[in-house]
Structure formats: C-alpha cells, structure tokens
Amino acid sequence: MEDAARTNVPRGRFDFECVPETDQSFENALRKAEDGERLTVADGVELMTTGTDSGGIDLARKERVLEVADRRRAEEVGEGVTFVANLNNNVTTACNTGCLFCNFKNTAQNFEEESDEDHAGFTKTPEESREIVSSAREMGIYEVTSVSGLHPGLALDDEHEEILEASDRGDLNYKAPEKYETHPGTYLEQMEAMDVEGVHLHSMTPEEAYHARRGTDWSYEEVYGRLKDAGLDSVPGTAAEILSDEVRSVICPGKIGSDEWVEAMEAAAAVGLDLTSTIMYGHVENEAHRVKHLKRIRDLQDRTEAITEFVPLSFVHHDTPLHNRGMVDGGATVHEDELMIAVSRLFLDNVENIQSSWVKYGDEQGLKMLSCGANDFMGTILSEEITKRAGGEFGEFRSFAEYVEMITAVGRVPVERSTDYRQRREIDPENPPFGPELGPAADGTPLVPETDSSESDAPTETLADD
Secondary structure (H helix, E strand, C coil): CCCCCCCCCCCCCCCCCCCCCCCCCCHHHHHHHCCCCCCCCHHHHHHHHCCCCCCCCCCHHHHHHHHHHHHHHHHHHCCCEEEEEEEEEECEECCCCCCCCCCCCHHHHHEEEECCHHHCCCCCCHHHHHHHHHHHHCCCCCCCECCCCCCCCCCCHHHHHHHHHHHHCCCCCCCCHHHEEECCCCCCHHHHHHHCCCEEEEEEHHHHHHHHHHHHHCCHHHHHHHHHHCCEEEECCCCCCCCCHHHHHHHHHCCCCCHHHHHHHHHHHHCEEEEEEEEEECCCHHHHHHHHHHHHEEEEEEEHHCCCEEEEEECCCCHHHHHHCCCCCCCCCCCHHHHHHHHHHHHCCCCCCCECCCCHHHHHHHHHHHHCCCCEEEEECCCCHHHHHHHCCCCCCCCCCHHHHHCCCCEEEEEECCCCCCCCCCCCCCCCCCCCCCCCCCCCCCCCCCCCCCCCCCCCCHHCCC
C-alpha cells in the first residue's frame, strides 16, 4: 500500500465541508461496477480512494478498479483509439480573472497602448486568426479549438460593445478595445474569422460566454445562438475545473459558480451545439469533490445527451500561483491519474468517450491510460500554449505517424475521428504515409514533415504556418 496521503494537499490546510468519507465498502462498490450498475457518489469515492477504510492508495485494489474499467471500455467502444486532426488558436492571453491554477494569462493592463511593461503575451486580430486557420485547413485539419483569456476589450458584438460603453458599472471588466495595442475584434468577428470553409469550430467555454453577456440581461441561449449563427459548432467544457463552489472559492474566486457553468452548458445544448466536458484535478480538492463533479457531468448528460467526451486534466502545478504561494505541494500522483480515468469510465455510464491527454500525462503514461478506461488520445494540436506556460514538459504537436506507431505498439487500432465522433476512419498501419482524410481539405498527406513534429520549439503564433 502506498503510504502517501490520498490527496496532494495535507489534510487540514483547507477546511472543506465535502470530505471523502462514506458508509459504503470498496468491495460493494467494485461489485456494482463489475455488474454495470449505475454508481452512487459513495461508490465512486470508494473506488477513487481504493477504500475509505484505510489511508493511502491500495495498489492491489487500484489494479482491480483499472481492470474493471478497461473491460467496460472494451465492451462500450471496442479496441479503437481515436484522435482528431486539429489546431489550437488561442486568441489572447490578456486576462484579469486571477485564477490561481493558471499561468496562461497575462495581466490585461500590460496590453494597453500606454503600458511600458514587458510581457510574453499576445492578442490576435480576427484577420490573423483567419489566416492561421486557413493555412492549417490546407494542411488537412478537421477542427480549430479556441480558448482564450477574458480580454477586457472583447464584447460579443457591436451591440454588446455599445451596452458596455454606456454602462457606468465598475464591475464589468471592460475597457474600450481601442485602448489596447491590438484590437481583438468581437467574439462574433473572431468566430466568423475562424469559420473557414468546413473547418469545425470548437470554442466559447461557459466562462467566455459569461464574458460575452456581462452587463446585459441576455440569456445564455441568446449568446450561444448568436455564436452559432457566426459559425460556432461545439463548445468546450473547460472552465469547469472542479464543480464545487467551496473549491472554486479557493482556486478561481473570480469565475462563475458551478450552477452557472451548468446553466451555460445546458443553454449551448438547447441551441443545438455539441459539448465536451472536463475536470481539472490534483490541486486543493479531494476525491469526494472529484466524484461529485462526475455526478454533475452525468446529470447534465442525462438532461442534454449533448456531451461527446469527458477529459480529465491533471493539474500541472509548476509556475502557477497555487504552487508559488505554497498552497499546493505538487500535482496528482500517477496512481490518482489512473484512478481518475478509470472511475470516470465507470461512473459516466452515459458518456461514451474518455480522453487521455498526452499533453498532461506525456506519451508513456498517456498510453497507459488507454488500458485504464480511456479510448481517445486527443488531437494533433498544431499549437498548445496553456500547458506549456504552466511548465508542462511535453510536445506541442503530434503527427499521424506518431499516433499510428504508438497506438499499434500497445495493441490497439488507430482511428481518425471528427470532433463529434460521428465520423471515424480506421487507419491501416501497413499503408503509409499517414495523414488526415476527414478534414475539408485533407487528402491523406502528412500534416507537416516528420522533422517538424512534437520536438518543435517554434512559437505558437507561427506553428500553423510552418
């Protein structure tokens, strides 16, 4: 048995009401999982902790949980490992939200024309975004993902900008975009710019949707409806972090609460947009918070049937305020990571696809997660700035050839997919070269020369143009 505490934060540092204690037993919970019964929160906590009857993670019990999750994965989705040809185009790093887990943002004031502060951040105009996506489209991508900082100059559209300009409220995180070195345009202009000839646009988290309606009485349905009309195809379920307000009050007090996150996601589904879902774990929360988060995702899926995948995101602690201020000592352990994947597979009985993030876990552990219940291995990600800024050690790009090699090496079948998983193409590992075929301009040609793969140090802004 591992002697370390189950959570990465010493008990007593945060006085949370939610604690990992149950009247259930590990054996009963595991039996229910084996029989395919819908799990309760207590069941999930027992599996996530490998039993609340003792401290630490019991490694033998952990392996039993992983085995059950892997069998469930095989029964539900088979031996294919899916991935998508995609590009990350983060529009801006300017943000004043102050989340303590994040090192992606740059204080928005530094972007103002009158500022003389040096910073490594960026803001892209709609024209620049269109050029980046257009170039990547010709390379064969299927999807562009865009998740950005909450730039004070960003409004939903011209009508929203007029409302913000006329308001005398001081709590709207707004400054006229003309005050900044680079005018970010509006959210609708950015959506229209990235909506390039058949490329799937995956953008506008609930937090961004809140920013796009601040100072108005507009509903989330109104906001997401306008975004959809501008070209938005699906919504990333990031900004969820942990759907527990007592945890959010510690790590992201400036963000919307758990209920409003759910409200926004339901609104996006109501206007016909697909959703993804995430958890960002391994910081100040405990196992009970994690499982209650899974319950909120499962309940949301029961109501909407719009969630295409669930993505566990292991907290990368280096260079983040949480770590620098001594609030956390590190991230999740490998055992916690594996149990997070496995319990997600077993608890989320209505979400078909569980993703393993090679950006968070690295190649070796990311592949191991495919035997813990995961069936998806992310995407090519022609750029990935967020994890890199937090001290992540892993690459920014994944070629199809690498995917085929790695997936076949662990005895699984490589499958190119669309964002919504409705299109899938099994790849024959004996028939190189390997490139995307599902994108609007894809013809099987490798995305980039093999020498420009995950070892590239090219800056995010130019990777798509290489």
